[in-house]
Amino acid sequence: MTAPVLLWLHRELRLADNPLFAHNAGRRLVVTYVLDDETPGAWKPGGAARWWLHHSLGRLAASLAAIGGRLVLRRGPVATVIPEVAAQIGATEVHAGETAEPWLRRAQASVAATPGLTLTLHRTRLLFHPGDIRTGGGSPYGVFTPFARACLARGLPAPPESAPKRLVAGPQVASERLADWRLLPATPDWAGGLREAWEPGEAGAQKRLARFLGQALDGYGERRNQPGAEGTSRLSPHLAWGEISPAQAWLAAEAAGGNGLRAWVHELLWREFAAHLLWHHPHMAEKPLRPVFARMPWRDDPAALAAWRKGETGIGIVDAGMRELWHTGWMHNRVRMVVASFLVKHLLLPWQAGEAWFWDTLVDADLATNAASWQWVAGSGVDAAPYFRIFNPDLQAAKFDPDGAYVRRWSGAKRPPIVDLAAGRARALAAFRALGEPAP
Numbered sequence: 001m002t003a004p005v006l007l008w009l010h011r012e013l014r015l016a017d018n019p020l021f022a023h024n025a026g027r028r029l030v031v032t033y034v035l036d037d038e039t040p041g042a043w044k045p046g047g048a049a050r051w052w053l054h055h056s057l058g059r060l061a062a063s064l065a066a067i068g069g070r071l072v073l074r075r076g077p078v079a080t081v082i083p084e085v086a087a088q089i090g091a092t093e094v095h096a097g098e099t100a101e102p103w104l105r106r107a108q109a110s111v112a113a114t115p116g117l118t119l120t121l122h123r124t125r126l127l128f129h130p131g132d133i134r135t136g137g138g139s140p141y142g143v144f145t146p147f148a149r150a151c152l153a154r155g156l157p158a159p160p161e162s163a164p165k166r167l168v169a170g171p172q173v174a175s176e177r178l179a180d181w182r183l184l185p186a187t188p189d190w191a192g193g194l195r196e197a198w199e200p201g202e203a204g205a206q207k208r209l210a211r212f213l214g215q216a217l218d219g220y221g222e223r224r225n226q227p228g229a230e231g232t233s234r235l236s237p238h239l240a241w242g243e244i245s246p247a248q249a250w251l252a253a254e255a256a257g258g259n260g261l262r263a264w265v266h267e268l269l270w271r272e273f274a275a276h277l278l279w280h281h282p283h284m285a286e287k288p289l290r291p292v293f294a295r296m297p298w299r300d301d302p303a304a305l306a307a308w309r310k311g312e313t314g315i316g317i318v319d320a321g322m323r324e325l326w327h328t329g330w331m332h333n334r335v336r337m338v339v340a341s342f343l344v345k346h347l348l349l350p351w352q353a354g355e356a357w358f359w360d361t362l363v364d365a366d367l368a369t370n371a372a373s374w375q376w377v378a379g380s381g382v383d384a385a386p387y388f389r390i391f392n393p394d395l396q397a398a399k400f401d402p403d404g405a406y407v408r409r410w411s412g413a414k415r416p417p418i419v420d421l422a423a424g425r426a427r428a429l430a431a432f433r434a435l436g437e438p439a440p
């Protein structure tokens with residue numbers, strides 16, 4: 001009998017177009033997922049992400065069982081748990097997905113250095129290796145447009161691999177019970193809106209893609225900016241958990257066609273760009289990419305932060321967005337930009353506070369995209385929005401939600417604004433100028 005192989009799944013919770021399975025077809029497999037709440041520096045999944053993870057793992061376990069496999073669940077620091085499981089099943093080969101997340105890269109390096117083990121990394125979550133796309137001179141890109149051009153020059157992704165029909169199970173090894181992980185909220189059960197909005201798992205991802213592409217991509221370029229319309233795919237949590245590969249999404253979009261195709265593919269490339277940035281700037285989730293921002297005189301105002309989190313700022317579109325986020329674990333991209341800009345500019349609160357709240361409440365929380373987007377809005381990122389571009393939330397609402405449908409749907413009781421928009425804007429401009437940011 002051939003030696004078993006350990007597949008270490010993390011954010012590639014699918015069977016189809018998953019190189020971990022395709023590469024190891026016909027071999028004796030043990031498939032494991034490790035919940036790591038212990039490794040120092042690890043970004044533990046937040047509350048909404050844990051809800052998603054529970055359901056995604058449950059569905060993956062059922063899909064594996066249907067083809068003769070089994071999902072082995074373990075908890076603990078991955079760099080210790082993976083070599084332990086490998087030793088228990090007598091595997092010398094571990095296969096996992098490439099990642100840009102610094103803590104996971106460190107853990108993978110530690111597994112790779114374990115005597116007697118080889119770790120093979122596969123491209124499971126991204127179209128390109130995050131360190132691969134470089135300028136002609138060999139440096140990483142700092143600006144999106146040429147990065148995207150370089151990506152597109154590589155052509156279309158390879159056709160997706162189909163899901164394995166049958167697995168050859170490796171040796172039996174102990175698994176924890178998913179229910180014991182307590183990933184779901186206890187009391188109060190705040191997940192009702194999440195249950196209504198989403199179907200986690202690979203089948204749910206395919207349904208979502210089919211529904212989105214059913215209208216082809218005609219008009220996506222305009223509709224994607226209207227929070228009141230269902231104009232975007234809402235695939236982000238499925239992509240974030242790897243229930244669908246970006247190549248599957250891209251190729252299905254090519255087949256569907258439509259005048260919004262290029263714009264949509266660009267969104268997939270923004271996701272690649274974020275991973276590329278995190279790869280080259282491993283501190284991006286914690287520290288500003290532009291060092292001068294370390295001197296930013298952010299305010300410390302717990303009451304304002306709490307009002308923002310709860311959607312009680314008195315600014316209609318901001319409150320609507322924050323309540324949509326709380327109820328569904330998701331927020332429209334345009335509104336994410338508006339609420340983020342309001343937090344860091346009108347309230348002058350640190351982007352890391354917003355990043356942390358998004359991390360805890362988004363079902364699509366993704367370390368690279370979340371950090372890159374927050375830094376972009378704050379002005380501290382590479383290729384960031386210029387500091388003097390301060391969204392006026394009321395004007396944004398008038399432009400993108402002209403009939404007020406979105407704000408009416410989500411915003412709660414009317415309340416007086418916690419900040420005067422003009423005064424907040426002036427305070428932000430003064431702070432940015434004091435930082436030495438050049439005038440427009």
Ligand SMILES: Cc1cc2nc3c(=O)[nH]c(=O)nc-3n(C[C@H](O)[C@H](O)[C@H](O)COP(=O)(O)OP(=O)(O)OC[C@H]3O[C@@H](n4cnc5c(N)ncnc54)[C@H](O)[C@@H]3O)c2cc1C
Nearest residue numbers: 232233234235236267268270271333336364365366370373
């Ligand atoms: C402050 C802030 C924080 C954000 N945090 C996250 C996050 O944690 N996780 C996350 O997936 N997205 C994040 N985004 C990006 C974006 O808002 C979501 O990806 C998008 O709203 C998802 O909706 P969709 O799937 O309908 O997108 P579509 O318009 O259908 O786009 C298709 C896919 O492209 C990717 N994508 C779209 N927009 C962006 C973008 N601006 N940057 C990177 N990738 C993008 C997503 O994977 C998305 O599913 C953030 C944006 C902002 C402004």
